[in-house]
Amino acid sequence: MNMFGAFSAKAPNRMFAALLLGAIAGIAYAGIIPLVLAALADPGAFPGVRDNKAYVLGWEISNFGFAASFLGLCVLILLARTASQVILIRLSLDVSTDMRRRLYERVSSAPIAELEKVGMPRLVAAITSDVPMVVAGARLLPDLFTNMVTLVGMLGYLLYLNAPVFWFVMGCIGFGVVTYQVPALIARRYLVRARNHLDGLHESIRGLVHGAKELKLNDARREDYFRRVLAEAEHRVRDDGKTGQTVMRIAQNYGDLITFFVIGATAFVFVNYHAISRPELVGVIMALLYVTGPIAILLNFIPQIMMARIALRKLNALFARIPEEAVARDVAPRRDWQAMRFEGVGYRYLDDAGEAGFEIGPLDLEIRKGEITFIVGGNGSGKSTLAKLVTMHYQRLDGEVRFDDEVLGPANIAGFRQGVSAIFSDYFLFDRVLGREGAELKDEVDSHLVALGLAGKVEYRDGRFTTLALSDGQKRRLALVAAYLEDAELYLFDEWAADQDPAFKAFFYNAILPGLKERGKAVVVISHDDRYFDVADQLVVMEDGRITDRNLSGATLARARQVASQQHDHGRRVAPGPRPVDATVA
Template sequence: MLISEFGRQAPNRLFAAVVLGCLAGVCYAFLIPIVLSSLRGAGEGETVADSQPFTLFSIEIADHRLAAVFLALCLFILVARTASRVMLTRISVEMTVSLRSRLYARILSADLHNLERVGAPRLMATMTEDVKRIILGGQLLPDLLMNCVTLLGILGFLAFLNGPAFVFVLQAILFGVVTHQVPVFLSTRSFRKSRQIFGKLQESITGLVYGAKELKLNSASRRTYLDEVVMGHERDLLQSDKATYTTLVAANAYGDLLSFFVIGVVAFVFINYHAVSTTELVGIVMALLYVSGPVAVIMDVIAPIAMAKSAVASMERVFAELSEDPSQNALEAVQPWRHITFEDLVYEHPRSSRKDGFSVGPVGFEIRRGQLTFIVGGNGSGKSTLCKMISLHYLPMKGRIHFGEHPVTDRSRESFRQEVSAIYSDYHLFERLLCPLDDRVLAQARMHLVDLGLEDKVSIEDGQFSTLALSDGQRKRLALMVALMEDRSLYVFDEWAADQDPAFKEVFYRKILPSLRARDKAVVIISHDDRYFDIADQILVMESGKLVDSRTPVKVPYREG
């Protein structure tokens, strides 16, 4: 599963990196017999220095042919390892962008209720922690393979040198690897726990940032939230991480010393039960010294790779929960329409996000172009849920929606959604205009800034807003400016005027909404401002998820001032 993620990014380069790593491992294993062959070149009782040396640049070299092979292998190992790791590093950098891009695309194509259920903190943790661990694990995979090849080569040489020693060393390595897996298994379980706690910590930090205003007003609540919620998660994460890394460090230290324990047993115990010549003993000890490196690396990388596999599984679960909107890529041309008909709509919030399983519907009504439709009702009456069905963000579980005579289906939903512009209570204001820009568009934007009293607060340069550090009311006015620039057929405003002072409420209700009606737009407004209900063409009253009344208000002539 982990290697497939890297293979999906660059299969050819991954294969080349793995091959180079394996060749480096094979060559690394060949260094021992070359050195031993050079040592055997001297006769019995003769030192290596007594042999006839070869002189190169005034440097005397014994057994120059083997020395040349040794040097060539070392250079090849250097080049192959470097090339392998460079390729993997580049693949990992590209893969980081690729994984996040896949997540970005899935977020944008997901159903809104699924996106809300998964939540921003979990998505942020996936894009940061999980992606980082996947990349690290993927980078270590070729190191694991290269050291496994090196280990096999050295064990092969050891089998050739002394069969009983090979069997003994192989048993010792198998014992060490198996016993090493116990702390690795425990640390992997601890990591999963840390990952869950980290997600909760991300959520509490989000509350700390976005709830700062409320927390500053109540010192007891502030202390409780900091000490029991944020720091509570921090303490849990600290304990879990301590357990994880303590186990890992102990496991790695055990792996590092395993080869030296084997060397000690061979040097002080094994030779008493088996006939081993001095030359063979030197070769066995050299092989074991070489084995210590690959074995230590193999044991060190097992835990990060296991964590990376766990991170891949976590990311796949997020992908599975972000079910794709079937209408996302289906574009059917929008036909002209004068009214939108909603017939017996029903929507129920999933119990995982709302324990009571709150539902809206069945409701039926009609919205017409050139009319203002107010939706009113108490808190929790279902107004916002209904508006999200009107804007086609929530797909009704029952009922039908028609734009004119044309039904909203999976093939047409995305096209009809492009007819809508909405500002909800939890709106997001982007730092720039996202529409195509030209001089006419920028001039129109500046005119709206003047109308909304923002000309001294915000300027627009190359489509970028000079600042978003504004009051809540000013930010909503800027969001309204962006919505007006979109020039859609249907506008939805969820409590837009709640943060506005009386002067801008007057502008919104007495000028902007009537101007949208005059431009033949269909406009839906959630509002508690009953003093402005006289401008409505119809008023829909919601209560406990039901539409309990639909009426036309009495028109009252408006006199400015």
């Protein structure tokens, strides 16, 4: 992907029109000075214009033909340049939307494991910083083209006036441009470093926002985070940005003076070695003065184009980093099944160099509809990885996953995913029920809000929840409402009851889970609430990436309770308390 290509692919006709109009404006610009010089030098040389005067709105106009041509060129410049810019501005908005949409689609279709490696700060920086920068650079194309045509036209006029002068000027400009590149390259190096540091700054800001509660509890911790994390990230971006922008500004100012150096060299040096008439010299000086503007604009565009190219490289690298998942892209209907079986399934985490890290397996496990499976394990035991294999967010690297007798693979995984609903420990709560519409939806949502004790705290109005400003436990209950409405084939809950009070914890284990089981759903629960282990039909104990037990024998229960006791137990062995109002959710 490149800047010009992105615009051309979106609307080639509009892009061509913008560049053509820019070229026309450049030609008109280049024609103004020769026209004025011709009118001032010898109007009589042009038949029909001697003593050609006219009165317009009470004003006497000399050399009316030249004046009319001058006005025509100005109007043409105004219309052509404005049309070119407006076309490209409107096109740039379309392109920026398409680029962001392309990023959205790539993120939504990328493997979860790759997104976890890339990280949220890098994705946010790409969407909020890189895309606008690329579009801003591409938006300069018509003006860039206009000034290039103007410059070429004026240099052509210099060649017409005096060939030796033209070649002398070209040599001076060439020397100036080459020497300009030295500070520009130095500036680019620092600007690239500043952009690379921006990802780290976004990560630091994320820590500030998501870790606000923890930082407020300890002044020393907060000050240390500000000093060694936020401040260092800010300083890296600021210092490299300052250096890069300072050197670039020096280069720009030097570039602005290149034309004046050329004028001085022509007026004070060139005339001593070459014969040139005063009228020719005046024409040359005026042409060079007129060229000052396009050269300055072209040089001033360089930093913006440079930053756009840096941003474009970051975007291209990001697209290469998050490839599309190897699954069928067609919209797949939900697939029905009775049992999900893991046969020697293994998974391992790979770093950027392809080196293997933590791994789990081989795993042999069966999850059946109409049964509740508990997964228990200590920190680092692999239970969260197993959960993502169950929900098909991760695809096994070894063994096979079967739904009944059908092997899970790229051709059918989308269909089986349609029947999964999960609330992970790091879940995201949407402000609406996605995937369902209709008047009857509000009645269903309202009944579930009552059953889960959320009535009066949040309402479902105009297709969305009125607020998400809830406690952690209330947010999990609201996420449960949305998940329940999906009527999935398999439900996975990762420590859902951890933030619930005793009443809702008991309601979850004694009503919600059995209710889903009675409806023929497969239910997988990651939990350390050993008081409720007897709710399970299957108890899976994970240790060091392996399944050590998976039944309800006394020994398995004892081992599971021992593992659970080693974890941070949220409300363990608290009496169930009163049953919440209405158990219709179950």
